[in-house]
Amino acid sequence: MTRTDCVPPDEIRALFSIALSDMYRTEVPQYGALLELVASVNADALASAPDLMARLECRGELARLDVERHGAIRVGTAAELFDMRRLFAVMGMVPVGYYDLSVAGVPVHSTAFRPVGAADLRRNPFRVFTSLLRLDLIGDEALRAEAAAILSARRIFTPRAMELVAVSETQGGLDHDQAAGFVREALETFRWHAQANVGLSTYKALVAAHRLVADIVSFKGPHINHLTPRTLDIDAAQARMVAQGMAAKAQIEGPPRRDCPILLRQTSFKALSEPVGFATGQGDVLGTHTARFGEIEQRGAALTPKGRLLYDQLLAAARRDAQAGSGDDGQALAMRFRAFPDDWRMLRDQGLAFFRYFPTPAGLAAPEDRMSVLSVDDLVDRGYLGYEPITYEDFLPVSAAGIFQSNLGAGERRQYDERSSRASFEQALGAPVRDEMVLYADEQSLSIRTALARLGLDPDLPLKAEA
Ligand code: OOG
Numbered sequence: 001m002t003r004t005d006c007v008p009p010d011e012i013r014a015l016f017s018i019a020l021s022d023m024y025r026t027e028v029p030q031y032g033a034l035l036e037l038v039a040s041v042n043a044d045a046l047a048s049a050p051d052l053m054a055r056l057e058c059r060g061e062l063a064r065l066d067v068e069r070h071g072a073i074r075v076g077t078a079a080e081l082f083d084m085r086r087l088f089a090v091m092g093m094v095p096v097g098y099y100d101l102s103v104a105g106v107p108v109h110s111t112a113f114r115p116v117g118a119a120d121l122r123r124n125p126f127r128v129f130t131s132l133l134r135l136d137l138i139g140d141e142a143l144r145a146e147a148a149a150i151l152s153a154r155r156i157f158t159p160r161a162m163e164l165v166a167v168s169e170t171q172g173g174l175d176h177d178q179a180a181g182f183v184r185e186a187l188e189t190f191r192w193h194a195q196a197n198v199g200l201s202t203y204k205a206l207v208a209a210h211r212l213v214a215d216i217v218s219f220k221g222p223h224i225n226h227l228t229p230r231t232l233d234i235d236a237a238q239a240r241m242v243a244q245g246m247a248a249k250a251q252i253e254g255p256p257r258r259d260c261p262i263l264l265r266q267t268s269f270k271a272l273s274e275p276v277g278f279a280t281g282q283g284d285v286l287g288t289h290t291a292r293f294g295e296i297e298q299r300g301a302a303l304t305p306k307g308r309l310l311y312d313q314l315l316a317a318a319r320r321d322a323q324a325g326s327g328d329d330g331q332a333l334a335m336r337f338r339a340f341p342d343d344w345r346m347l348r349d350q351g352l353a354f355f356r357y358f359p360t361p362a363g364l365a366a367p368e369d370r371m372s373v374l375s376v377d378d379l380v381d382r383g384y385l386g387y388e389p390i391t392y393e394d395f396l397p398v399s400a401a402g403i404f405q406s407n408l409g410a411g412e413r414r415q416y417d418e419r420s421s422r423a424s425f426e427q428a429l430g431a432p433v434r435d436e437m438v439l440y441a442d443e444q445s446l447s448i449r450t451a452l453a454r455l456g457l458d459p460d461l462p463l464k465a466e467a
């Protein structure tokens with residue numbers, strides 16, 4: 001098959017993300033209600049801030065907004081994670097980032113499968129936060145062995161899905177019919193099963209070890225546990241969730257509200273209690289399981305390592321303040337984050353966020369004095385280069401832990417020894433995870449080189465003039 005016969009991975013990803021969203025909407029009607037709420041909040045935000053629309057347009061994000069989603073799944077074994085990587089690769093999604101949730105008392109470690117190129121992200125930024133269970137963190141040896149046996153006996157992918165993954169790998173892509181078949185078959189892995197894989201007593205033992213262990217081990221597959229649309233105003237969306245009687249989480253995770261949004265702010269409605277059939281010797285008994293929820297998020301600028309360090313320090317300080325009783329979490333956060341500049345120019349000058357640069361009309365008019373500039377900063381100062389923040393496309397471990405916690409119920413924060421587990425995660429995955437900081441830095445420097453070339457200047461011009 002030649003490359004031109006292949007359906008582009010971006011297109012398969014877009015098809016899959018729509019199919020998944022449609023399936024989840026049927027399974028969890030509240031998700032549909034959340035989509036409508038977010039669409040209306042976004043329309044209001046755009047109508048009330050014309051410059052917001054222009055900025056999103058400039059970043060190429062206006063078109064993607066309505067389809068933008070992330071989902072989350074949890075797999076049980078190294079082999080499942082390995083094949084999941086192969087499955088996502090068909091859709092141009094690769095593992096980015098490593099998140100160790102065990103430090104937050106959740107026995108998993110995770111990555112995000114997502115597209116990485118700027119053009120691919122623009123076409124469809126669908127991402128899936130994927131966690132691998134760490135059975136080694138389960139203390140009870142007999143239960144650990146039982147869980148391992150249950151997991152090793154299940155097959156979470158249909159045979160046809162894996163066949164098509166292999167075809168895509170050898171052929172370098174899928175043709176139209178194969179792509180349609182792939183989307184249909186891949187969807188099966190993410191489907192909810194109202195029938196558990198285990199009996200009620202095993203389920204209860206698993207819940208006692210950790211609710212998350214029960215969620216992963218007790219079912220036939222890694223049902224999608226939430227799908228998250230992107231909102232332009234999470235405070236407005238949160239208020240409307242409460243007004244509509246949705247069981248919204250008390251706190252928005254992430255940074256406080258700011259003029260210049262950074263990273264990621266998230267909130268969710270609590271997980272649903274759903275009926276599940278458990279096998280017994282004499283037919284089924286009905287029980288319930290709580291796993292699936294709804295979440296929304298607002299995305300802001302990607303931070304540099306320096307900016308991220310400041311973010312982590314302020315967040316930790318705010319938590320300490322709140323624990324020490326000086327105000328509630330929201331107040332503590334707002335107080336501490338006064339130390340984080342809230343102005344794009346300052347964020348850029350201080351190297352706290354990543355930006356995409358572009359030549360301005362004044363620069364493209366090729367003024368003579370542009371030849372005498374010594375640095376990118378110089379061009380910015382003279383108004384020949386403009387810049388826009390690069391959107392954060394990843395996740396936040398502290399927020400993720402907060403999302404896990406709020407949906408697992410009280411008391412699900414266990415103490416686990418901190419061990420280095422990234423290497424074992426990558427071994428299970430069968431590939432290294434990409435470093436998101438490198439991706440953002442590359443994106444920024446590529447935009448600078450392209451802009452300088454368009455201005456007829458040396459693409460290697462330094463960012464700052466030599467002192
Ligand atoms: C994943 C929680 C993490 C997020 O948005 O940070 C997450 C899970 O509950 O499986 O989705």
Ligand code: NI
Binds near residue numbers: 226228
């Ligand atoms: Ni999420």
